[in-house]
Amino acid sequence: MIPRTATTTSPEETRRLGASMAAGLEPGDVVLLVGGLGAGKTTFVQGVAEALEVTDDVTSPTFTLCQIYRGRLTLLHADLWRLERLAEVIDLALDEGLEEGGVLLVEWGEGAEPLFGKDCLVVTFEPGAAQSERRVTFSARGERFAARMEVA
Ligand SMILES: Nc1ncnc2c1ncn2[C@@H]1O[C@H](COP(=O)(O)OP(=O)(O)OP(=O)(O)O)[C@@H](O)[C@H]1O
Ligand SMILES: [Mg+2]
Numbered sequence: 001m002i003p004r005t006a007t008t009t010s011p012e013e014t015r016r017l018g019a020s021m022a023a024g025l026e027p028g029d030v031v032l033l034v035g036g037l038g039a040g041k042t043t044f045v046q047g048v049a050e051a052l053e054v055t056d057d058v059t060s061p062t063f064t065l066c067q068i069y070r071g072r073l074t075l076l077h078a079d080l081w082r083l084e085r086l087a088e089v090i091d092l093a094l095d096e097g098l099e100e101g102g103v104l105l106v107e108w109g110e111g112a113e114p115l116f117g118k119d120c121l122v123v124t125f126e127p128g129a130a131q132s133e134r135r136v137t138f139s140a141r142g143e144r145f146a147a148r149m150e151v152a
Pocket of ligand 2: 041042043060061107
């Protein structure tokens, strides 16, 4: 089940949180990652990749737009820090197999809400009280993820 909220106190813990969410991912899922610079979005995706049995190192796609990793499911890892490239990201994601069963995770994902916001999972990262603390909130949009959420 996907928790509603979690607090992590290290990058490793954020990776584990990503891995536990990934255990419940299904083909075609879209996850929007929201949070400022250094919030932990890429760290979280590293945990997702591990759980999906991706063997390549996951790095920030800020300059490459969309990285494609082959694992148990195809992981499409995009970054909308440059929002003007939204259309390119979508084309790439669709070309690279989102519709054939990949999963798409988008950093600065609020930019993709007009397209995917009705049926996706939004994961928000906020700084906590301590420097290495992150508060992570999971929010199901639409029916797709609703049944996978822990009861509040
Ligand atoms: N609890 C934590 N979870 C995740 N990262 C943490 C945590 N505590 C400290 N950090 C540090 O915060 C940074 C998170 O970087 P990361 O690249 O994951 O952020 P990001 O949200 O992807 O940033 P960007 O918007 O630049 O892509 C890393 O340097 C990591 O070591
Ligand atoms: Mg990043």
